Amino acid sequence: MLELAIGIILGGCALGAGCAMIAGIGPGIGEGNAVAKACEAIGRQPESKGAVTSTMLMGCAIAETTGLYALVIAILLIFVAPNMLVNILLRAIA
Amino acid sequence: MKRKSLGFILADTLYIAMMTLPVLAGLILKILTKPASEGISVTGAQIYFTLPLPIQSLPVTESQINSLIVMITALGICLFLTHGLKTRNISRRQHLVEWAVEKVDAMTLDSMGEYFKGFPPFIMSILLLSALSSLLSLFGLYPPTSDINIVAGWAILVFALITYYKFKCGPLGYVKSFCDPPLLAPLNVISEVATPISMAFRHYGNVLSGSVIGVLIATGLQGLSKIVLGWLPGFFGEFPFLQIGLPAVLSIYFDVFSGCLQAYIFAMLTMMYVSGAFNADEYFARKNKKIKN
Numbered sequence: 001m002l003e004l005a006i007g008i009i010l011g012g013c014a015l016g017a018g019c020a021m022i023a024g025i026g027p028g029i030g031e032g033n034a035v036a037k038a039c040e041a042i043g044r045q046p047e048s049k050g051a052v053t054s055t056m057l058m059g060c061a062i063a064e065t066t067g068l069y070a071l072v073i074a075i076l077l078i079f080v081a082p083n084m085l086v087n088i089l090l091r092a093i094a
Numbered sequence: 095m096k097r098k099s100l101g102f103i104l105a106d107t108l109y110i111a112m113m114t115l116p117v118l119a120g121l122i123l124k125i126l127t128k129p130a131s132e133g134i135s136v137t138g139a140q141i142y143f144t145l146p147l148p149i150q151s152l153p154v155t156e157s158q159i160n161s162l163i164v165m166i167t168a169l170g171i172c173l174f175l176t177h178g179l180k181t182r183n184i185s186r187r188q189h190l191v192e193w194a195v196e197k198v199d200a201m202t203l204d205s206m207g208e209y210f211k212g213f214p215p216f217i218m219s220i221l222l223l224s225a226l227s228s229l230l231s232l233f234g235l236y237p238p239t240s241d242i243n244i245v246a247g248w249a250i251l252v253f254a255l256i257t258y259y260k261f262k263c264g265p266l267g268y269v270k271s272f273c274d275p276p277l278l279a280p281l282n283v284i285s286e287v288a289t290p291i292s293m294a295f296r297h298y299g300n301v302l303s304g305s306v307i308g309v310l311i312a313t314g315l316q317g318l319s320k321i322v323l324g325w326l327p328g329f330f331g332e333f334p335f336l337q338i339g340l341p342a343v344l345s346i347y348f349d350v351f352s353g354c355l356q357a358y359i360f361a362m363l364t365m366m367y368v369s370g371a372f373n374a375d376e377y378f379a380r381k382n383k384k385i386k387n
Contacts, residue, residue: 054362061359065292068299075306 002093009085017077023070030063105177112170116163120235123159139241157241164226164238171222194218205362206369213365220248221361228301228353232345239356240301242294249290249297252364256289259372267376293363300356304348312341 038056042049127142139155175191184192195214198221202214224239231237238244260268272282319336 057355058359058362058366061296061355061363064300065296068295068303071299071303072295075302 005089006086009089010082013077013081013085016081017074020070020074020077024067027064027067031060034059034063102178106174109170109174109177113167113174116166116170117230117233117235120160120163121233124156124235139236155241156236157238157244160230160235161227161238161244163235164223164230168219168222168226202365205365207374209372209374210365210369213368217361217365220364221357224248224297224357224360225354228349228356231301231305231349231353237301237305237353239297239353240305242298245298246290246294248360249294252293252367253290255364255368256371259368263373263376263380267373267380271371271373289367293360297356297360300352304352308341308344308348311344312337315340 034056038052041052045052123142127140139157141153141155142159143154145152145154175187177187178185179188195218198214198218202210202217206213227239227244228237231240257268260271263271272286273279274282315336316334319334323335324331
């Protein structure tokens with residue numbers, strides 16, 4: 001019975017981490033759009049390459065934030081949560 | 095060319111020692127204290143020792159020691175580069191440091207405006223500290239920027255600066271800055287609190303994800319070389335040959351490029367938020383009114 005409970009905890013954490021990383025889709029699309037538009041802008045006005053590139057990097061970094069929130073949650077779920085939850089379970093049994 | 099004096103060479107040696115010795119000391123400390131582990135694993139910062147304090151004992155971790163190492167190294171670099179400044183016949187290192195200072199001055203003036211003339215040293219120190227912290231992983235040390243406590247400290251510093259410049263227009267101006275459309279005031283408060291959190295998470299997440307992916311790929315290559323080369327006899331079958339060199343290619347992106355880019359972005363966001371928090375028109379209007387009274 002204990003093995004089943006620990007298995008459910010580990011499986012739930014892994015599933016949760018996988019689901020959390022669905023958030024990676026958004027930044028992917030957003031950054032792709034940003035880079036595409038920046039390429040267009042540089043093609044139209046090659047002399048403004050420096051300004052466009054630095055603005056694009058800034059925008060990409062900000063668009064990336066939501067993805068990184070998801071990444072942090074996934075990392076917590078994989079490396080931190082299982083230990084903690086199993087300890088809580090064992091303490092509850094004992 | 096005139097020969098350099100003995101004192102100059104001695105000081106140079108001292109500064110170079112200041113740049114290199116802390117990193118070496120960190121490596122030795124890590125080798126001596128690292129517990130023997132099976133294979134490769136992802137762990138947080140290792141706790142070296144715990145300081146007993148009255149309220150709560152303070153664990154001194156790898157990331158704190160390593161950020162001290164970075165600070166001493168950065169100080170050594172600055173002293174080395176600015177050693178022996180001259181007005182004519184300048185040396186190569188003076189060219190380099192002049193170029194860097196001019197770049198940061200131009201960058202700050204470009205994105206912050208005339209009022210924040212005194213900011214380039216702060217921005218430069220953030221850039222140098224952040225970039226060197228991330229590059230520390232090239233030496234096999236734990237990069238302090240992949241620990242959220244260190245980055246959160248910087249983000250809280252930036253938050254304090256933002257609040258200080260918002261208070262420049264008086265307490266009423268501070269409250270008014272949240273009620274730009276009065277209905278959205280709660281959302282503005284939330285986004286104000288979210289600023290340091292998102293800054294800390296952005297920097298930390300990028301560096302941490304790089305190191306996690308590096309570890310995953312190193313582990314994968316170990317397994318792969320066991321499958322591909324496992325039939326070889328003795329030592330050749332045991333040794334993970336595929337691990338040599340291949341992870342370094344990824345390290346160029348994840349450690350060098352990503353680390354330097356995150357330093358640039360952190361500095362850029364600091365400048366944007368701080369200059370955005372300062373309402374120049376209102377501040378000068380208030381100042382003129384005070385002078386008239």
